[in-house]
Amino acid sequence: MRFTRRTLLRGAGAGALAVLLASCTPRTTDPDPSASATPSATPTPVGEVPAAAAFVRSQWATDPFAWGSRVTRPVGATDADLRTLAEPVAERVFFAGDATDPDRPGTVAGARASGERVAIDLSAFATTDERVAVIGAGIAGATAARTLADAGYDVTVIEARHAAGGRLSTAADEDWPVPPQRGAWLFGAEDAGVTTEMALGGATFATVAASAARGAAGEETFSDGTVVAEAIAEASGAPTDVALADAIAETGVPDSDALGAYLAWLSALTGIDPETASTWFAPELPGGEFEAATADVSAVVSDPLDGLTVTYSTPVSGVIYDDTGVSLRLATGEALTFDRVVVTVPIGVLQTDAIAFDPPLPFAHRGAISALEMGAIEVVWLRFDEPFWETEAGLWHVVGPLTPEETASPTPTPTPGAEAAVDRTIRSWVNLMPATGEPILVGIVGGPAARAVADLGDDELLTLAAESLAPFVGA
Ligand SMILES: Cc1cc2nc3c(=O)[nH]c(=O)nc-3n(C[C@H](O)[C@H](O)[C@H](O)COP(=O)(O)OP(=O)(O)OC[C@H]3O[C@@H](n4cnc5c(N)ncnc54)[C@H](O)[C@@H]3O)c2cc1C
Structure with a gap:
């Protein structure tokens, strides 16, 4: 049994509490920042964690x-896979x-660096009178498009x-006095290079510092990550690559709730x-302090796109290429032709058949795409009318099992072929109260817990959030 399995399974009973925060205003992943706000319902406190006034x-x-x-x-997967994917295909x-x-x-x-790099790569093959398509208007696509347009290309x-x-x-x-960030924000x-550029576009940041760790019985110890750092250092010289959980197991350090919470934070x-x-x-191990975005960060993407031709709500479903050019098939059924194309869609999209390449990408590219993983x-x-906590700590860790059943029940033995249960407890929270004066808490989950949480309905998620926050009531 691997080192972390006990802690990963422990939260399988989460969700037993009644729906506590059902009066909140839900927002799902919606990239349209102009969507109008739904007025919040009056919060109805149930149990100890009060209902939030709104959530995103x-x-x-x-x-x-x-x-x-x-x-x-x-x-x-290795760094070579990242480099391979960056190689041009058929020019x-x-x-x-x-x-x-x-x-x-x-x-x-x-x-952002990849957007600059790809513009240089493309320029090695192209002349500036060419038409170039950029698929994706994230920071990589926006940076590539701006760099190419500034060099004289006709960019769409x-x-x-x-x-x-x-x-x-x-x-x-x-x-929301502090606008919620659904994506990168810590x-x-x-x-520093990215945050400086974001600040030029109007973003502001607050330092999140000092952490507190609590569990069902009150204050808890949180791991400082030394065990994980040592396990990585030891495994980095091993003849074969091993998974982080196995490397930790190899150290012989006994399993602990503190380490489980640290790994949850690392995944988050x-x-x-x-x-x-x-x-x-x-992975990069977390440092002690973070700069948390407290204002809109979108200008770092929208500013470079200013004045360019951008077609929204248009998924690309096919890239057909030969030595004369590129034809893009759109989900609308239309086709557009260009001299070259820059593809910036996430690896998670490349791993599906959402975009068909014709001819298929070279084996090296397909190998790289399948070797990498989308984390x-x-x-x-959660925005509250009043804080229900007192701690000034900016970072909270929820340690150990939270319900009596979880504490009492032995770790279930996974049945072969059965889907493994996952600890869905939201173990990592950013408390924005000390930095912004606003009673806003941000729960973060990563890895398998994040995939499990993404599948929850809004009410289930809010129940889980309330359950996870219970150790911090009055703390
Ligand atoms: C919750 C979260 C937390 C994160 N935290 C951090 C952090 O703390 N620090 C950090 O540095 N990074 C963080 N990241 C990662 C960071 O946000 C990304 O690495 C970065 O924004 C990726 O930019 P990109 O341009 O490569 O991809 P994206 O921003 O994903 O842009 C790709 C674009 O392609 C579009 N697209 C997809 N499919 C198609 C299609 N078929 N046709 C046309 N368009 C398509 C997408 O809609 C998207 O707009 C975080 C990400 C998330 C989600």
Whole structure:
């Protein structure tokens, strides 16, 4: 049995509580920041966690234009896969996006760098009188389109959604004094380039610092991550790549709730599944402080698109290419022709048959696409009329089992062939009260828990959120 299985299974009983927050205003993953606000119903406090006045959730794991949150490397994938995907195909088809940057894969910074890189790659084959299509209006597509247009190319951006931004998605809503972010919004020191650019576009940031850990019995210990760092260091020199959970098991350190909560936090930030994540190409481990976006971040994508031809609500379903050019098949049934195309859709989309390439992509590209993994992260933003907590800690960790049944019941033995139960407890929360003065809590889940949470209905999610927050009532 792997190290983390006990903690991963532990939350399987979650959801036993009655619906506590049913009077909230739901919002799902909707990239249209102009959607008008629905007035909040009067909150009805039930139990100890009061009803939130409003909530916003993401559902990236079931979003057909993403199928997850950020690229991750499972055992078997390497940096070479990211580089391979970045290789031009037949001098006509070029790839960018967060799955093509070996330096910062799965990040806004990496996606933006890939947009600059692909413009240089394409220019090595093209002349500036050519027509270039860019598929996807996320930060990679917007950066590529702007760089190519500035170089003189005739650029058309084709985007499946009705707005730009992709996995940078601010829900501009006057009901919210701090606009909810469904996508990337927590940045570390290494992201200074991106946050500076976002700030130039009007984004503001607040530092989230100091953490608190609590469980059913009150205060708890949280792991400082040393065990995980040591396991990765040890495994990085092993003759074969092993999954993070196996590498931790190899250290011989006993299983603990504190470590389970740390792994939940690591998954919430990176989207990894510890059971599959590579230790040769390990995820970045979390630092102590974060800059949290407290205003609209969309200008970093919309500004570069200013003045360009962008076609929204138009999924591309086919890319047909030969040595004379590229024809794009649109979901509308139309076809458009270009000299070259830049494809920036997420790896999760490339792993489906949503876009048919004709001829099929080379084996190397298909191998890279199938080796990489789309990690999962989901967020739920809850706005309360009054705080029900006192702690000034900006980061909360929920440690250990929360219900008496979970505590008492032994770990179920997985039946072969049966779907493994997953700990869905929302173990990581950002408390925006100290940084912004607003009683807003943001729950974050990652990995298999995020996929399970994405499948929940709004009422089930709110029940789970209330259950997960119970240790912080009055704390
Ligand atoms: C919840 C969450 C938290 C994150 N946290 C962080 C973080 O803390 N730090 C960090 O650096 N990064 C974070 N990320 C990752 C970061 O957001 C992404 O790596 C980055 O935004 C990817 O940009 P992109 O342009 O490559 O892809 P995207 O932004 O996904 O853009 C691709 C575009 O292609 C469009 N598209 C898809 N299919 C089609 C089609 N068939 N036809 C036409 N268009 C199509 C999509 O709609 C989308 O607009 C997070 C992501 C999520 C979801």
